[in-house]
Amino acid sequence: MRFFLPAALAALLAPLAPAHADETWRADTGMIAYLAEEEGYAIFSFTTDQGYPAKLYIPGLAGNYDSRGTHDAFWIGEGAATCPADLGYGEAITGNWGQARLLFDEPAFPTSFTLLMGDCFGALDRAVRAETTYYD
Template sequence: MLKKLALCLALVAPPLAADEAWDSDMGLIVYEAEENGAALFSFVNVDAYPATLVIPGLAGNYNTRGVHDAYWVGTGAGECPAFLAAPGSEATTNWGRALISFDRPAFPTSFTLTLGDCFGPLTYAIRAEAP
């Protein structure tokens, strides 16, 4: 009985976060984890350093995605006036605001990630294509 219940739950469960990955000019962008209601994506930022994109409110949302405010935290030297850390990482001065705009509400879908430095305007973009 328990085996049948586990099988049924596995068949209706939402996709695992790590199953989502996108190709971009900066390399692979991967949905790594969910923490405190936020989705955590790994990517290489335009400064060529590894970074984490933190998207509050996106955790568990696999079918009604749209435009979401976010922030990124990178490695390497930064110039922001304060330290910030992504969940599970060390604080750094290399971070900024972000906006992720999905093309369609459900995976698989491509998106555009617009980024800025520190509290500044969103000034550069990364296009991510679904497989």
């Protein structure tokens, strides 16, 4: 019997290297999912505290699974416009958006986080706690 070490090693390490689509978190507002990576941004889908579908855009987080910390971001959501100007990324253009900050509990996947959010350019005045749904 022939044993091929690189293939065996890859099989053992595969569970440690997550595909971003496998990252989901449970929050009071619903599920949060690592949706995609585009142009250096990690994009999460979530539901706002007003109940609208939204996306969180986190620059520099794409491909980062083991050196996470505090990340400034912005969110764009559906729903009634609350900001004096529209903001858009890709095809999503709306007046319902704001600044955000993501604070991961641990530097490596899997980890929970706290999401701080504000409307438009206002203060980060709301917090959403997100617990990982990943289980060994």
